[in-house]
Amino acid sequence: MAVSHRLFRPATSTVKNIFSSYLIRSLSSSSGSSLDPEIDLKEAASQLEKSSSSSPSPYKGRNFHWVFLGCPGVGKGTYASRLSSLLGVPHIATGDLVREELSSSGLLSSQLKELVNHGKLVPDEFIISLLSKRLQAGKEKGESGYILDGFPRTVTQAEILEGVTNIDLVINLKLREEALLAKCLGRRICSECGGNYNVACIDIKGDDHSPRMYMPPLLPPPNCESKLITRADDTEEVVKERLRIYNKMTQPVEEFYRKREKLLEFELPGGIPESWPRLLRALHLEDPLR
Numbered sequence: 001m002a003v004s005h006r007l008f009r010p011a012t013s014t015v016k017n018i019f020s021s022y023l024i025r026s027l028s029s030s031s032g033s034s035l036d037p038e039i040d041l042k043e044a045a046s047q048l049e050k051s052s053s054s055s056p057s058p059y060k061g062r063n064f065h066w067v068f069l070g071c072p073g074v075g076k077g078t079y080a081s082r083l084s085s086l087l088g089v090p091h092i093a094t095g096d097l098v099r100e101e102l103s104s105s106g107l108l109s110s111q112l113k114e115l116v117n118h119g120k121l122v123p124d125e126f127i128i129s130l131l132s133k134r135l136q137a138g139k140e141k142g143e144s145g146y147i148l149d150g151f152p153r154t155v156t157q158a159e160i161l162e163g164v165t166n167i168d169l170v171i172n173l174k175l176r177e178e179a180l181l182a183k184c185l186g187r188r189i190c191s192e193c194g195g196n197y198n199v200a201c202i203d204i205k206g207d208d209h210s211p212r213m214y215m216p217p218l219l220p221p222p223n224c225e226s227k228l229i230t231r232a233d234d235t236e237e238v239v240k241e242r243l244r245i246y247n248k249m250t251q252p253v254e255e256f257y258r259k260r261e262k263l264l265e266f267e268l269p270g271g272i273p274e275s276w277p278r279l280l281r282a283l284h285l286e287d288p289l290r
């Protein structure tokens with residue numbers, strides 16, 4: 001974390017201080033970053049709650065404020081984005097926000113890219129600023145509610161979020177450890193449309209303790225085939241580091257929400273065809289398109 005220590009002040013002891021001092025100020029002025037330090041997460045969140053949705057979802061107006069937790073490769077993006085379409089609320093993935101921000105050039109970008117490409121977390125201040133900016137943009141478009149994916153990832157982030165908005169539900173996705181690495185290594189993204197695919201075919205034999213698990217590949221349509229790219233942090237070494245960091249930094253977040261009785265544990269039984277209907281049942285939801 002040498003880079004982050006050079007660039008950011010360490011987190012202060014109370015949530016209030018962390019949020020109100022909004023440390024990103026020094027970051028944006030010294031780096032020329034496009035981040036806006038004046039955007040207030042609390043203000044953005046409360047405006048989101050007030051604004052009305054224009055989505056045709058049957059769940060329109062229910063203003064879901066949900067969070068997805070789970071190890072790298074578990075499928076947070078896949079299920080969060082499906083739920084987002086079903087519920088008519090935006091799917092906000094901080095990993096996507098980070099990658100978007102880091103695609104710009106500049107010293108700060110390249111230093112933060114170093115962290116991301118080595119499987120480390122970026123500083124809380126940076127991620128909170130990105131999220132605030134995204135919520136603000138949503139507010140201006142009249143978005144209502146959200147499904148957060150990849151945030152919060154530290155207890156500090158969870159405390160900040162808890163202090164500014166009311167999260168209704170936290171879905172903790174779980175998948176057998178053997179499948180996680182294979183899923184990250186098999187992940188492919190279409191550089192043109194942004195579609196997420198997976199070339200891995202996971203077939204784990206059953207034993208006395210657990211049943212067989214089969215997850216077929218999720219192959220791209222022909223027009224994406226030649227445009228597939230792999231994320232720079234989806235290498236074996238970096239995925240192992242991301243899993244290590246998850247266990248150290250994010251598992252305590254599970255406990256944070258468990259204590260507050262907001263955590264729904266969901267063990268993925270296999271691929272999308274098997275898992276999606278079960279997830280819907282666990283959430284007491286119905287998909288009219290099924």
Ligand code: ADP
Nearest residue numbers: 072073094095098116120121122127150151153
């Ligand atoms: P993963 O597949 O590991 O869940 P993501 O796409 O969610 O990956 O995030 C990619 C990277 O972006 C992370 O490894 C981390 O460097 C950074 N990142 C995303 N969200 C956060 C966060 N809430 N706090 C700190 N860093 C984050």
